[in-house]
Amino acid sequence: MTASLGFLSVRRHPEHxxxxxxxITNHVARPLEFHCTMPVRPSRAQMLxxxxxxxxxxCGEQIAKALVGKAKVKPTVVLTDCSAVLALSSVCAxxxxxxxxxxxxxxxxxxxxxxxxxxxxxxxxxxWHLSILAAQPELETPLTACLSQLGSNFDLTEPFQRVVDAxxxxxxxxxxx
Amino acid sequence: xxxENNWAGIEFYEAxxxxxxxxxxxxLATGWSNQLGRSLDIxxxxxxxxxxxxxxxxxxxxxxxxxxxxxxxxxxxxxxAPADVTQQGTAASRTQPAAPPTSSSASDQRGxxxxxxxxxxxxxxxxxxxxxxxxxxxxxxxxxPLEALMSSAQLTFPFDPFPYQMEGIAFLFPxxxxxxxDEMGLGKTMQAITTIRMLLLAGQLRNVLLVCPKxxxxxxxxxxxxxxxxxxxxxxxxxxxxxxxxxxxxNTPVRIANYELLMRDKAIxxxxxxxxxxxxxxxAQRIKNRNSTTAQIVRAxxxxxxxxxxxxxxxxxxxxxxxxxxxxxxGYLRSEMNLKSISLATRDHILRRTKDKVLTEMPPKMVRDAxxxxxxxxxxxxxxxxDEGVVQLSDMGETLTIQHVFELVLRLKQICNxxxxxxxxxKLERLEADMEEIAASGQKAIVFSQWVETLEKIxxxxxxxxxxxYHGRIPSSKRDAVLAQFKEDPSKHLILMSYGAGSVGLNLQxxxxxFLFDRWWNPAVEDQAxxxxxxxxxxxxxxxxxxxxxxxxxxxxxxxxEQKRDLFNQLFADAGPPRSTGLSQDEIFGLFNLAxxxxxxxxx
Numbered sequence: 020m021t022a023s024l025g026f027l028s029v030r031r032h033p034e035h036x037x038x039x040x041x042x043i044t045n046h047v048a049r050p051l052e053f054h055c056t057m058p059v060r061p062s063r064a065q066m067l068x069x070x071x072x073x074x075x076x077x078c079g080e081q082i083a084k085a086l087v088g089k090a091k092v093k094p095t096v097v098l099t100d101c102s103a104v105l106a107l108s109s110v111c112a113x114x115x116x117x118x119x120x121x122x123x124x125x126x127x128x129x130x131x132x133x134x135x136x137x138x139x140x141x142x143x144x145x146x147w148h149l150s151i152l153a154a155q156p157e158l159e160t161p162l163t164a165c166l167s168q169l170g171s172n173f174d175l176t177e178p179f180q181r182v183v184d185a186x187x188x189x190x191x192x193x194x195x196x
Numbered sequence: 197x198x199x200e201n202n203w204a205g206i207e208f209y210e211a212x213x214x215x216x217x218x219x220x221x222x223x224l225a226t227g228w229s230n231q232l233g234r235s236l237d238i239x240x241x242x243x244x245x246x247x248x249x250x251x252x253x254x255x256x257x258x259x260x261x262x263x264x265x266x267x268x269x270x271x272x273x274x275x276x277a278p279a280d281v282t283q284q285g286t287a288a289s290r291t292q293p294a295a296p297p298t299s300s301s302a303s304d305q306r307g308x309x310x311x312x313x314x315x316x317x318x319x320x321x322x323x324x325x326x327x328x329x330x331x332x333x334x335x336x337x338x339x340x341p342l343e344a345l346m347s348s349a350q351l352t353f354p355f356d357p358f359p360y361q362m363e364g365i366a367f368l369f370p371x372x373x374x375x376x377x378d379e380m381g382l383g384k385t386m387q388a389i390t391t392i393r394m395l396l397l398a399g400q401l402r403n404v405l406l407v408c409p410k411x412x413x414x415x416x417x418x419x420x421x422x423x424x425x426x427x428x429x430x431x432x433x434x435x436x437x438x439x440x441x442x443x444x445x446x447n448t449p450v451r452i453a454n455y456e457l458l459m460r461d462k463a464i465x466x467x468x469x470x471x472x473x474x475x476x477x478x479x480a481q482r483i484k485n486r487n488s489t490t491a492q493i494v495r496a497x498x499x500x501x502x503x504x505x506x507x508x509x510x511x512x513x514x515x516x517x518x519x520x521x522x523x524x525x526x527g528y529l530r531s532e533m534n535l536k537s538i539s540l541a542t543r544d545h546i547l548r549r550t551k552d553k554v555l556t557e558m559p560p561k562m563v564r565d566a567x568x569x570x571x572x573x574x575x576x577x578x579x580x581x582x583d584e585g586v587v588q589l590s591d592m593g594e595t596l597t598i599q600h601v602f603e604l605v606l607r608l609k610q611i612c613n614x615x616x617x618x619x620x621x622x623k624l625e626r627l628e629a630d631m632e633e634i635a636a637s638g639q640k641a642i643v644f645s646q647w648v649e650t651l652e653k654i655x656x657x658x659x660x661x662x663x664x665x666y667h668g669r670i671p672s673s674k675r676d677a678v679l680a681q682f683k684e685d686p687s688k689h690l691i692l693m694s695y696g697a698g699s700v701g702l703n704l705q706x707x708x709x710x711f712l713f714d715r716w717w718n719p720a721v722e723d724q725a726x727x728x729x730x731x732x733x734x735x736x737x738x739x740x741x742x743x744x745x746x747x748x749x750x751x752x753x754x755x756x757x758e759q760k761r762d763l764f765n766q767l768f769a770d771a772g773p774p775r776s777t778g779l780s781q782d783e784i785f786g787l788f789n790l791a792x793x794x795x796x797x798x799x800x
Contacts, residue, residue: 039262042338047348050338054266064255085261091268172347177318177340184320185337189265189330 022046022168025097026178027086027104027115029078030186031132032193036060038129039082040182040189043092048173050181054086055189074134079106087113095165098149100179105152106136114161119148120176122183129183129193147175267331269338317343319362324371325544336370342394349397354422357386358732360554365391367547372501373524375480377548377768380507380727382555385419388476388505393424396449401473401501403446407494408478410454411672411697416478417452432457440464455482458493465497472499480504481720483523484516495523507727508720509546510764514538517767521545539767548768551730559737561730565754567746568626573618578611578748586788601784605749612745613650613714623713623743624654630741631661634709635689640682641709643692644725646716651692654713662687667694679704693728695721705734712742715750719757720764752787 026042039056061069061077069076083104087097088111097115099105100122107115117139122131138153144166151158166175187194318341323333339345342362357365364387368374378384395401408416413431420429432442432453442451443464458465475497477483483491502524509517517538518529524545529538551558570578585604589596614621627643634641645651648667655663664682666675675697682691683706691707695716707729716722722742730738744750785792 039264044340048340048344049348050269050335050340052266052268053334053338054264056262056264059262068255082262085264088261089264089266170348172344174344177344180318181338181340185334188323188333188337 022165023051023092023094024165024169024175024178025087025090025094026182027083027097027099027101027107028179028182028186029082029099029101029104029132030129030183030193032058032129034128035190035192037077037082037132038186038190038193039078039086040186041083041086041090041097042178042182042185043090043094044178046169046173048178051092052090053182053185054089055186056082056085058190058192071134074103074132075106075136078103078132078134079108079136080110083107083115084110087111096162098175100176101131102139102150103132103134103136105139105150108152108155109136114158114165116142116149116151116158116162118175118179119150122176122179129187267334269335317341317359317362319343319359319366321366321369327370342366342369345394349394351393351397353390357390358383358554360549361387361390364547364549365394368503369394371503371545373503373545375504375506375509375520375524375542375546377506377509377546379548379550380724380731382549382551383732384505384507385416385478386423388478388503389420389423392450392474392476393427395474396427402449403472404450404474404476405472405497405499406450406452406476406478407455407458408452409482410456411675412478413452413454414676415702420450432461436460443470455490455494459489462493465493468498470498472497474501474503475499476503476505477523478505480506480520480523481508481511481516484511484519486515486519486522491519491523495526507724508718509548510767511718511720512760513763514767517542535767546768555732558730558732559734561726561738561740563726563740563742565742565744566626567744567751568622570612570745570748571615571618571620571622571625573620574611574615574622574745577615577617578608578745581611582608582749582788586790589788589790596790598784601788601790605753605787608749609714610647610650612748612750613645613647614653619653621653622745624657626743627654627711627713628658630709630711631658631690635661638686639709640689640691640707641711642704642707642725642729643690643711643713644695644722645692645713646695647714648694650713651694655692658690661689663690663692664688665692667692667697670697693725695725702728703731703733704728705731708734708736708738710738710740712740715742715744715753715757717753717757719761722757749787756787 023043023045026044027039028041029037029039031037035058037056037059039059041052041054042050043052044050059077059082061073065076066073078101083097083099084107087107095114097107097113098118099115100118100120102117105115105117107113119141136152139150140153140156142149142151142159142162144163147166149162151162169175320341321336321339323336327333327336340348342365361383364376364378364384368376368387368391376384376387378387392401392404396404406416413433417429417431420427427450428448429450429452430442430445430448432439432451434442439457439461442448443461453461464470475494477494483494485491504520504524506520509520514535515531518531521529521542529541533541551561569575582604585607589600589604592600610616613623631641643651643654645654648669651665651667655665662685664678666678666682670678678691679702682688683704691704705728710726710729712722712725716725726738726740730740744754782792
């Protein structure tokens, strides 16, 4: 079976809520599957009760769980540009890591939720800077093994731009100012 | 305070007055009251005590997971060269850069920019506007950048494409119908070949037909060898039997045919089993006449995708463009549409870039109009011819046709080139003077004329510059050799070309001087001619001299040509409201201040 990678991103729109997108590619970055959620708007009660952990709840436990659950291909690693998505691991047995980079395509109306899923641990797998949940140090080994198999010209940051573009294509309302 | 309230030094306040009691109590001095001994008269009131009602509100925190939509994409589209293709190609070419071209060495120009292999450059494929289904649109949105696709497929190029060329490939890649209308010299051929190459390797194409003018067939073969060495190319040629056999072969991914040949092989192409995944028309202005046989035949070709390559989608009027669209998408454009509507409707189907916009590092093209005074002998001949000609045209009355006007124009233009009686020529004198300087500096020049006779007349007095000739009287089989000698032989400083033979498809960027000895009716053809020299790879500014006899028909034609140029710019630059749509019948007759004859009513 061809090695595959998951790229999961969440963007928040001030009016329409959270949008999640999940792209699975093969080892040369060609798309195999794409899933996206309908806009998610947490209730007032959820916002009050989850407080500062609302991003982790919505992005990780709700959106990421739904997207990963729908995908037929189960990639070795799910990378995200949104650290709140790492809360996924509390509800799903998935190897997920946050890729640290300056994401493109952010606008004031469509930005990455900044909530934290808990204490993080930094990893440096040449040339990439990642972070994982501090409670899951055992992820370092499979992550290193997976990323080291990729070609040197595989740009891990690039598929996230595709995810955002696909979200905007699928949800034209998100483009509106 | 009085003394009654003071006992044994203790002060008493009138406490009784502050006690609200239903009992009549009289306070004694001792503070005791005899009324305290009486029983209290107490009324009891009972009240029912209700139990507290506490309600509990539950908030569901475990909400349902969000709804999702999903798409899967076939992994079969991975870029892999088919075995039967690679066997026929050059294996080494997939891993090693091909040698730089001999005819269009552009490495100097390309070395100045970061090419497609640049890590930071990402050229994305955008879905065409007319693609409606979300799944289809996402298929293109989610494709990796072209640079990544090329890299993963290990596609190599003789040199890095320019960023605008990558954008051209990204434009063609997803489109069923497209016009690549880049200005001449920007590499339409390379962009089309590379896109075809990628689509073939992706398995999206298997059977491509490329149609081009006959003189350009060898150029296309050469370009395919350079830009897609692993793709087998078959030229449709030979006698009817051989051509028939080639047409029947379905294992060749790319076949190249010329327009003239399509007419001869029409019967074969009418075969309902003949089908092409893609038909590409090079120099697509060849089908600008909707009713021409060529246009009808190419429109009838059974095909999936239709692409047109042309630097001049409009040569004379918007009708040219409408007729090219009849090949791409019949009925999409209509003659009654105004210029603005056409511009909007075609926006997503046409990609046009000009050199000044995309090749900022390319040396400039300097155009100078040489307004020359006719020699005395020429002037006499000219005046006589024009005066007599106009009188004759006027005398023709209602039998006057546009053809008669054209004949006079051609006669006058020939006199502007050479005086028929004495052979004198102000243009030749100027050309000779300029050539002295050009040859002395080791440079080379191209001279264009619409008449072979003119070119031959030029050649004779300019023998010392080693003039080569490239026109309709030179057999096709010898033309490549002419070009090669002109390029390699340092004693050859001049090549004489007809607009018809030399205006398209040739790479002569080693020439830095171009002379338009006479003017063509159509500015687009002139531009094509000029761009033989001013194209990618040119290393120095190109000087274009447009010769024009002052106060003659040539100057009047020049004004009409400028109007046509304005029309073109309006459509492709979104500039201002539409103006004139080209050379009208009025304008042609107006060259001699003639009125258009009224149609004659004949008796039935």
